[in-house]
Amino acid sequence: GAGVAFVGSGSAQVKTVLSNEMLSRMVDTSDEWISTRTGIRQRHVANGDESLASLAAQAAESAIAAANMTPDAIDLIILATSTPDDLFGTACQVQAAIGATKAVAFDLTAACSGFVFGVVTAAQFIRTGAYENVLVIGADLLSRWVDWDDRTTCVLFGDGAGAVVMQACDRDRLLGFEMHSNGTMNGCLNLAYTPNSLPLVDDIASQKGSFTAITMNGREVYRFAVSRVPEVLGKTLFHAGLSASDIDWLILHQANQRILDAVAKRLKLPADRMVSNMAKHGNTSAASIPIALDEWVRSGKVQPGHKIAMSGFGAGLTWGAALLEW
Numbered sequence: 001g002a003g004v005a006f007v008g009s010g011s012a013q014v015k016t017v018l019s020n021e022m023l024s025r026m027v028d029t030s031d032e033w034i035s036t037r038t039g040i041r042q043r044h045v046a047n048g049d050e051s052l053a054s055l056a057a058q059a060a061e062s063a064i065a066a067a068n069m070t071p072d073a074i075d076l077i078i079l080a081t082s083t084p085d086d087l088f089g090t091a092c093q094v095q096a097a098i099g100a101t102k103a104v105a106f107d108l109t110a111a112c113s114g115f116v117f118g119v120v121t122a123a124q125f126i127r128t129g130a131y132e133n134v135l136v137i138g139a140d141l142l143s144r145w146v147d148w149d150d151r152t153t154c155v156l157f158g159d160g161a162g163a164v165v166m167q168a169c170d171r172d173r174l175l176g177f178e179m180h181s182n183g184t185m186n187g188c189l190n191l192a193y194t195p196n197s198l199p200l201v202d203d204i205a206s207q208k209g210s211f212t213a214i215t216m217n218g219r220e221v222y223r224f225a226v227s228r229v230p231e232v233l234g235k236t237l238f239h240a241g242l243s244a245s246d247i248d249w250l251i252l253h254q255a256n257q258r259i260l261d262a263v264a265k266r267l268k269l270p271a272d273r274m275v276s277n278m279a280k281h282g283n284t285s286a287a288s289i290p291i292a293l294d295e296w297v298r299s300g301k302v303q304p305g306h307k308i309a310m311s312g313f314g315a316g317l318t319w320g321a322a323l324l325e326w
């Protein structure tokens with residue numbers, strides 16, 4: 001069939017938990033400041049022996065098992081990440097780790113919108129008949145890229161991975177989507193990489209790539225999110241002939257509880273339909289939506305037939321929404 005179904009979800013966490021209390025002994029902050037401004041109470045932080053590939057593979061295996069499939073049935077793996085183990089891409093390492101022998105695998109970079117963009121990309125391959133079973137993973141280890149001396153950013157982020165399996169079927173369960181970019185606001189949120197820029201002969205000593213930490217204009221990102229997210233969700237619902245009251249669950253990128261509250265209010269969505277788990281995980285970038293989805297599926301809150309709206313937003317700037325039936 002030319003439709004898309006969502007047939008399994010999975011997620012994975014690294015072991016170490018860093019509480020607000022522990023953070024307040026590292027930088028000048030407090031549990032009170034962090035939890036009232038963001039809703040975050042703790043986050044998971046990877047150890048040296050944990051990798052993006054291993055975490056993504058765990059989430060992937062869990063999603064494939066939930067779909068009652070085996071990895072050799074997967075045709076395509078899309079790994080949404082901004083923190084690959086290898087800049088050439090990490091999706092192939094995941095393919096090898098899970099034994100998805102026939103799958104083609106590639107990374108997709110769209111920061112916190114990566115998972116939504118990945119789901120939409122996967123749907124195009126399924127709808128054209130090119131591929132039948134597609135694994136979409138959102139995974140990030142932002143702890144490797146924050147400046148742990150910068151209290152304005154280090155309190156926000158955590159590590160994690162989540163995944164879904166999408167499959168060809170007769171009745172299309174992807175009811176609508178929207179994707180947007182605004183590169184003129186690129187400077188609001190960056191993870192800049194400075195590669196070797198000098199010809200080798202100029203200065204051998206300076207030929208080391210240098211990495212810089214996440215930088216963010218929090219106010220600008222906040223304003224962007226509370227205006228664009230309700231707008232993109234409204235458009236997506238409208239084009240599907242639905243309204244906010246038809247939604248069983250709204251899963252936003254878990255950046256900040258105040259953003260979630262503002263969006264729910266703007267859409268007049270009852271607060272108990274807004275999915276929130278950032279108290280436990282912090283902002284896990286591309287992983288936040290699939291982790292939240294998997295937790296809501298496994299706890300039985302998401303039932304077959306439920307309508308779920310998802311919206312990712314973040315660096316680029318990028319934002320988008322996908323409306324689906326579970």
Ligand code: ACO
Binds near residue numbers: 037217283
């Ligand atoms: N602990 C204690 N004080 C702090 C901390 C901290 N961790 N961080 C900042 N402060 C101080 C500031 O220095 C400032 O002090 P000052 O008034 O003396 O200068 C004061 O708190 C207020 O700082 P603001 O930055 O104005 O605080 P604001 O209310 O805007 O909250 C926040 C900051 C939480 C980052 C907010 O702007 C926000 O959530 N923005 C959205 C960011 C976001 O969601 N980013 C991620 C989306 S994209 C992605 O996921 C990659």
